[in-house]
Amino acid sequence: MKYVIIGNGIASIGAIEGIRKVDTESPILVIGSEDAPAYGRPLISYLLAGKITPDRLSLRPLEFYEKSRVGLKLGTTVASIDTSAKSVTTDKGEVIGYENLLIATGGIPFTPPIPGADGPDVYNFTNLAHAQTLIAKAGEIKRAVVIGGGLIGLKAGESLFDRGVDVTILELSPRILSLAFDENAATLAGARLDEVGLNVRCGVSAKEIQRDKEGALKGVHLTDGDFLQCDVVVIAIGVVPNYTLAKDAGIAVDRGIQVDDHMRASADGVYAAGDVAQARDLLFGEDRVIPIWTNAYNQGFCAGKNMAGKDVPFTGSLSMNSISFYxxxxxxxxxxxxxxxxxxxxxxxxxxxxxxxxxxxxxxxxxxxxxxxxxxxxxxxxxxxxxxxxxxxxxxxxxxxxxxxxxxxxxxxxxxxxxxxxxxxxxx
Missing domain, CATH: 3.30.390.30 (FAD/NAD-linked reductase, C-terminal dimerisation domain)
Structure with a gap:
């Protein structure tokens, strides 16, 4: 196989389009662990809120893959990479060779060691399966606790609130959106949430998730001694680069997979892009992981062109966030x-x-x-x-x-x- 892409998100879309700008014929294979074609993860909150239908989630129609002559292996996980043999092995035991490999495995939810977190009715908010489960249960949910007051947590809380759920968002920092905004901006956003009745508690987090003897969720014990009864808990503290596959293959990693200014990783013929890649920061020149949609696409597009033989340097990632609060x-x-x-x-x-x-x-x-x-x-x-x-x-x-x-x-x-x-x- 000429090109193999591990991961089926926005970085992969960028890579496909980058490759096809240079090479219109050679085969491309995309391996994705989820059953669905590439979808917009930021749109999950709108799906949960009932503002869009599932068909609006897709980043590209299925015709895109057909026209781009891309093979898809969905519901398939890559178990290992052999950089010497230039091959990947899937969880189904299939060995697939490559000339150029892109690792675009994105990020995985960060879950702190909260007692009681393992069990039913505790969710992350980064994949379609969790959103679909919450939609199916929405009529039964009266109270929800969202752990994390960043962008993902706020959108998760807003989505459940829009379905009539009594929501409390917990943020350990003194203010919401502590990384993306400053105190004044966070205060205005917090005031708007308070106006509509969405509860936000800062300076406090979950100490323990309480369950009964059968393991059913009862509520959350807070670090300030309070207790909140709830039907579901959403842990939305953030994501970390999903680089274990690369690390196990001997590919250099730091906070993410280390890449040069052409998105090349340390192994021959291997590239990385998206939330898993530690790439050049536009403003500071140092390499950082900046998990932003536009950065992921641009990194993938640049990697794709270089995989196909172009000599295109990556201009750098830029941190940006845009969100509307009611x-x-x-x-x-x-x-x-x-x-x-x-x-x-x-x-x-x-x-x-x-x-x-x-x-x-x-x-x-x-x-x-x-x-x-x-x-x-x-x-x-x-x-x-x-x-x-x-x-x-x-x-x-x-x-x-x-x-x-x-x-x-x-x-x-x-x-x-x-x-x-x-x-x-x-x-x-």
Whole structure:
């Protein structure tokens, strides 16, 4: 087999499209552990809330795989990789050779050692099977506890709440969204959740999940001594890179699978992309795992082109999050919480609590390196361009940006010459 891809998510879609930009004929095989074709994991919350139907989950129609001449082995797990023989062995005992291999195994839910977590009615919120089970049980669920106040936890809580469930979200940190946002943004988001009746408790977490003698779920003991009765528990603290397969094969790993600037791993003919890959950070130049959808696709697309013989460097991952809380839009991009006491960073923030509006801009070495917007996000695209393309921001331009009026005319002439030319079409 010319190309083998382990994993069937957004990074794999990117890799298929990257390969086919260069090589339109050679066979591609995708091996996925779930039975479903590639679907949008962030859309799981909308499915659970009843806002979309299952057919809206698919990233690409089945015709995409047919037209791209891609073979699918779904419901199949790769048990091992032999980098010397250039082959993979599945859980069904099948040995499949490869010339180029992409590991796009994503992340797996992080579950802390909470007594009582093993057993029925405790779920993660990162796969379709759990969402479908919760949908089937939704009519029976009266109370739910969600452990984790990050993006995944909040969307899980919102989805159950929209189905009429009494939900309490637990977050050990002093505020929700502690990684993606700052205190002001988190306060506005938390206030909006409180307005609609969704309970959020910060500074506390689960100490033990209580069960009866038959193992049935009764509730959750909290670290502050309180007890919450519930019918289900959702553990949504986060995900960690699923790199065990690569590590067992002798492929270099750190926080994720280590890759170079062409998404190549340490073994010949092996690449990695998506939430499992530790790739270049756009702003800092160091290698990090940044589990964001757009990064996963871009990494996969870059890996695919390189697997097919192109020489395409990866430009780097960028941290970004966008989420709406019952009509309150929020977005954060880049560095939003710089190191405390580092005077090389300049922060400009404006908060209007009555209008539920907040803007925070973070500058470093005369460049915009991050921002947070809550409420009014109209200028998000403009700010993102300044961050992504690392444009220099002279003093006059900074004044205009601080006034909330960034403009494309502020972009340097070289930017247009290097990145945008309507008269040129890329030749692949």
């Amino acid at each position: 009509g309150l839009p929020t977005i954060s991009v880049g560095t939003v919480n710089p190191p405390e006491g580092d005077k090389s960073y300049e922060i400009a923030a404006s908060l209007d609590a009555k209008k539920k509006s907040y803007r925070k801009l973070v500058f470093h070495n005369d460049r915009l390196v991050g921002y947070v917007l809550v409420g009014d996000i109209e200028m998000a695209g403009m700010y993102t361009a300044f961050v992504k393309f690392q444009m220099a921001v002279p003093e006059e331009a900074k004044k205009q940006i601080l006034a909330g009026a960034p403009d494309v005319l502020m972009w340097p002439d070289d930017f247009f010459k290097e990145t945008w030319n309507p008269g040129v079409v890329e030749q692949d």
